[in-house]
Amino acid sequence: MASMETSELLEDSFGRIGTIVAAVLDGLEREKLNWRPGETGNSIAWLLWHLCRAQDEQVADVAGAASVWTAEGYAARFGFDLDPADTGYGHSHAQVSAVQLDSTELLREYHEAVLDRSLKFVRELDGAALDRIVDKRWNPPVTLGVRLVSIVDDCIQHGGQAAYVKGLPAVK
Incomplete structure (x- = not known):
């Protein structure tokens, strides 16, 4: 039996994010997409946009x-009243409310483009590449391997949160 390559492990990990996001978006209506639990919780639109x-x-x-x-024009296409560099980290109530979508289509398209880019990147990696230092601001410095695990971890958590919100009964 052949052993799993680093790139295969990472491809499977990132692919699981795609499975979660697709399941949340499938059959999701606009009202539920933008609904904020308790009027202050994060909407599915915000959670998945932030994940992406x-x-x-x-x-x-x-x-x-x-x-x-930015490179493929999604910032302009989404048209949110947010700085194009914004990723959603530390968003206020008003900033979360600024993330409103008419449908799941653009969000799904953006997610698929991001996932495609991620998969192309990780498919080229070998075990030695994971030791590259990518952030010296931490002690110890962050390696590529640690950063990729962190990305997958964050995305799966936000995807799970979105799945949970999808399952809640919306109160109008």
């Missing part, structure tokens, strides 16, 4: 590339 933005920016950074958000 964080993954996009972090993978772009370690890959030495521009984000899909």
Whole structure:
């Protein structure tokens, strides 16, 4: 039996994010997409947008590339009243409310573009590449392997939160 390659493990991990996001978006109505539990919780639209933005920016950074958000014009297409560099980290109530969508289509398209970029990046990696230092601001410095695990962890958590919100009965 052949052993699993680093790139295969990472491809499977990032692919699971895609499975979660697709399941949340499938059959989701606009009202539920933008609904905020308790009027202050994060909506599915915000959770999945933030998941995509964080993954996009972090993978772009370690890959030495521009984000899909800016390079492919998604910032303009979404048209949110937010700075194009914004990923949602530390958002206020008003900023979360600014993330409103008419349908799931654009969000699904953006997610698929981000996931595609991530998968292309990780497919080229070997075990030695994971030791590359990508952030010296921490002690110990953050390696590429640690950063990729962090990205997957954050995305799966936000995807799970979105799945939970989808299952809640919406109160109008």
